[in-house]
Amino acid sequence: MLLLALDTATPAVTVALHDGTSVIASSSQVDARRHGELLLPAVDRVLTEAGLKLDAVTGIVVGVGPGPYTGLRVGLMTADTFGLALGVPVHGVCTLDGLAYAADIEGPFVVATDARRKEVYWARYADRRTRLSEPAVDRPAEIDGTVTALPAVGAGALLYPDTFPDARAPENVSAAALASLAAEKLAAGEELEPPRPLYLRRPDAQVPKNYKVVTPK
Amino acid sequence: MADEPLVLGIETSCDETGVGIVRGTTLLADAIASSVDEHARFGGVVPEVASRAHLEAMVPTIDRALKEAGVTARDLDGIAVTAGPGLAGALLVGVSAAKAYAYALGKPLYGVNHLASHICVDQLEHGALPEPTMALLVSGGHSSLLLSTDITSDVRPMGATIDDAAGEAFDKIARVLNLGFPGGPVIDRYAKEGDPKAIAFPRGLTGPRDPAYDFSFSGLKTSVARWIEAKRAAGEDVPVRDVAASFQEAVVDVLTRKAVRACKDQGVDHLMIGGGVAANSRLRVLAQERCEAAGIRLRVPRPKLCTDNGAMVAALGAEMVARNRAASDWDLSADSSLPVTDPHVPGRGHAHTHDHVHEVAKENLYS
Ligand SMILES: [Zn+2]
Numbered sequence: 218m219l220l221l222a223l224d225t226a227t228p229a230v231t232v233a234l235h236d237g238t239s240v241i242a243s244s245s246q247v248d249a250r251r252h253g254e255l256l257l258p259a260v261d262r263v264l265t266e267a268g269l270k271l272d273a274v275t276g277i278v279v280g281v282g283p284g285p286y287t288g289l290r291v292g293l294m295t296a297d298t299f300g301l302a303l304g305v306p307v308h309g310v311c312t313l314d315g316l317a318y319a320a321d322i323e324g325p326f327v328v329a330t331d332a333r334r335k336e337v338y339w340a341r342y343a344d345r346r347t348r349l350s351e352p353a354v355d356r357p358a359e360i361d362g363t364v365t366a367l368p369a370v371g372a373g374a375l376l377y378p379d380t381f382p383d384a385r386a387p388e389n390v391s392a393a394a395l396a397s398l399a400a401e402k403l404a405a406g407e408e409l410e411p412p413r414p415l416y417l418r419r420p421d422a423q424v425p426k427n428y429k430v431v432t433p434k
Numbered sequence: 435m436a437d438e439p440l441v442l443g444i445e446t447s448c449d450e451t452g453v454g455i456v457r458g459t460t461l462l463a464d465a466i467a468s469s470v471d472e473h474a475r476f477g478g479v480v481p482e483v484a485s486r487a488h489l490e491a492m493v494p495t496i497d498r499a500l501k502e503a504g505v506t507a508r509d510l511d512g513i514a515v516t517a518g519p520g521l522a523g524a525l526l527v528g529v530s531a532a533k534a535y536a537y538a539l540g541k542p543l544y545g546v547n548h549l550a551s552h553i554c555v556d557q558l559e560h561g562a563l564p565e566p567t568m569a570l571l572v573s574g575g576h577s578s579l580l581l582s583t584d585i586t587s588d589v590r591p592m593g594a595t596i597d598d599a600a601g602e603a604f605d606k607i608a609r610v611l612n613l614g615f616p617g618g619p620v621i622d623r624y625a626k627e628g629d630p631k632a633i634a635f636p637r638g639l640t641g642p643r644d645p646a647y648d649f650s651f652s653g654l655k656t657s658v659a660r661w662i663e664a665k666r667a668a669g670e671d672v673p674v675r676d677v678a679a680s681f682q683e684a685v686v687d688v689l690t691r692k693a694v695r696a697c698k699d700q701g702v703d704h705l706m707i708g709g710g711v712a713a714n715s716r717l718r719v720l721a722q723e724r725c726e727a728a729g730i731r732l733r734v735p736r737p738k739l740c741t742d743n744g745a746m747v748a749a750l751g752a753e754m755v756a757r758n759r760a761a762s763d764w765d766l767s768a769d770s771s772l773p774v775t776d777p778h779v780p781g782r783g784h785a786h787t788h789d790h791v792h793e794v795a796k797e798n799l800y801s
Contacts, residue, residue, distance in 0.1 A: 294530040
C-alpha cells in the first residue's frame with residue numbers, strides 16, 4: 218500500500234505519503250491564500266524526499282472539508298485528477314476527523330476550524346477515532362455550552378477562546394494524520410467516504426429583484 | 435499529420451467546463467458540460483455555483499473528450515489550461531485539474547490566456563492564423579479588439595468596452611423584455627422578424643472625438659430600457675421584435691464599424707470574430723458585408739467554437755508546443771486579471787513576466 222494524502226480545507230497545504238505501516242514523507246505549509254500554487258510543488262517535494270514517483274501510489278486520500286470552498290476545491294480537484302490519470306481509487310476523509318486523530322486527548326472533545334464570517338466548522342468526538350455528530354457550521358456563541366466547555370482542537374477553537382476556554386493544538390490538519398487514519402481504516406477493511414466536498418453552506422447568490430426601472434421619476 | 439502536437443485543453447473561466455483535444459490545427463474532441471441552467475434563475479453567472487459545477491464535471495468531461503478523440507492520455511504531448519482572465523475561483527478548479535493531470539502523466543503544462551485562445555480556435559476551422567490578424571472578441575464577459583502578430587507571443591489590445599460587455603447588454607435587454615437568460619440567442623430570434631430601422635437607438639462612442647476602437651454599451655442599454663418603459667407607461671404594446679432588431683442593429687453596427695476601421699488603419703487584411711456574440715446571425719451578415727466592401731477577409735468559427743470551450747485552449751496549447759514556447763511551472767496560479775498581452779504563463783527562468791496586479795483577484799479568490 219502506498220497512499221498519497223492531501224488536504225487544503227484549512228489554511229494549511231499539507232501532503233503526506235503513507236506506506237501502510239507509517240508516514241514516509243510529509244510537508245505542511247500554512248498560507249491560506251496560495252493553496253493552488255503550493256499544492257503541486259508540495260506533492261513533488263514529498264515524492265522526491267521518498268525517492269518515489271507518483272505512479273507508485275496505490276490510492277489517494279483527500280480531506281473533504283468542511284473548509285473555505287476555494288481552497289477546499291484545490292485538494293479535491295487535484296485528488297480526483299490524480300485518480301483519473303493513475304487509475305487508482307480516491308478516498309475522502311472528513312478534515313475534522315483528521316484533526317481529531319491528531320489530538321492528544323483521552324476523553325470527549327470537540328474539533329473546530331475557522332469557517333470565516335465569524336463562524337466555525339465543528340463536530341463532537343468521543344475519542345480520536347469516533348465522531349459523534351455530523352460536521353456543522355455555526356457562530357461559536359450559538360453552539361451548545363456543554364459542547365464548547367469540552368477540550369477543543371483546531372484554529373476555530375483557538376480563534377474564539379471566550380467560547381472555547383479549553384482550546385488546544387493542533388491548529389490545522391496534517392495530511393500525515395489523515396493518511397494514518399485512512400491507512401488504519403483501510404487495513405481494518407472499512408469503506409472510506411467518496412471524495413465529495415462538504416460545503417455545508419449554499420452558494421451565495423442573490424436572486425435579482427424584479428426588473429429595476431431606469432427611467433428617472 | 436501524426437507529428438503535429440497532440441494537446442488536451444481545459445477551460446473553466448466562466449460557467450462552461452470545457453475539455454478539448456486537438457492535433458496541431460485539427461479538432462479531435464470538444465467536450466462541454468455547462469452549468470448555464472443553474473444560473474438562469476439568477477439572471478447571470480453565480481461564481482460559486484460555477485466553481486462547484488466545474489469540480490463535479492471535470493473528470494467525466496476529460497473522459498468524454500478522450501473517448502471522442504479516440505486517443506489515450508499517454509499519447510498526449512501536453513496539457514493546456516486557461517490560466518486567466520476569468521472568474522478566480524472557477525479558473526482555479528481548471529488549473530488544479532490541469533496541473534494534476536500533467537504531473538501524473540509526466541507531460542508539460544501550458545497555462546494560456548483565455549482571450550488568445552478565443553482567437554487561436556479559428557485555426558481549427560480555417561487553418562493557420564494569418565499574421566497579423568485583427569480579432570473582435572465579443573461575449574458576455576469581453577468586448578475587445580486585439581491585434582495579433584504571433585498568437586503565442588504578441589497580442590496587442592487595440593480597444594475594449596469602457597462599461598458593459600456586448601453580451602451583457604443582450605442579457606439586460608432580454609431581461610427588460612422578459613425573454614429570459616441568456617439573452618443573445620433569444621434577441622437574435624426575435625430580431626429576425628423585426629425592423630432594425632424601426633427605432634433609432636444610439637451608437638455609443640462613435641463621435642469624431644471618441645476613442646476610435648473602444649466600445650460603450652451602457653448608454654444604449656439605458657436608452658432601450660427607457661423606450662420600453664415609456665411604451666408601457668403609455669399603456670401601449672411593446673413591439674418586441676422591432677425593439678430586438680433595432681437594439682441588435684445598434685450593437686452590431688458599432689462592433690463591425692470599429693473592427694473594420696481598425697483593420698484599415700493598421701493595414702490588416704484579416705478579421706476574425708470570436709466569443710459568444712459571434713454566434714449572432716446579424717453580426718455575421720453585417721461583418722461579411724463590410725469586410726467585403728473593405729477588401730478584408732473575414733474568419734468566424736462555427737458558433738460552438740466561438741463560445742467558451744476546451745478546444746480553443748488546446749488549439750493555443752498546440753501552437754505553444756509547435757513554436758517551442760516554455761512550459762509553465764507546477765506552481766502556476768489562476769490569474770483572474772491575466773493581461774491580454776500575456777498569451778501564456780511561461781515558467782520562471784524565462785524572460786517574459788508581467789506585473790502581478792491581482793491583489794483584487796486574490797481577495798475574491800479566497801473570500
Ligand atoms: Zn470567453
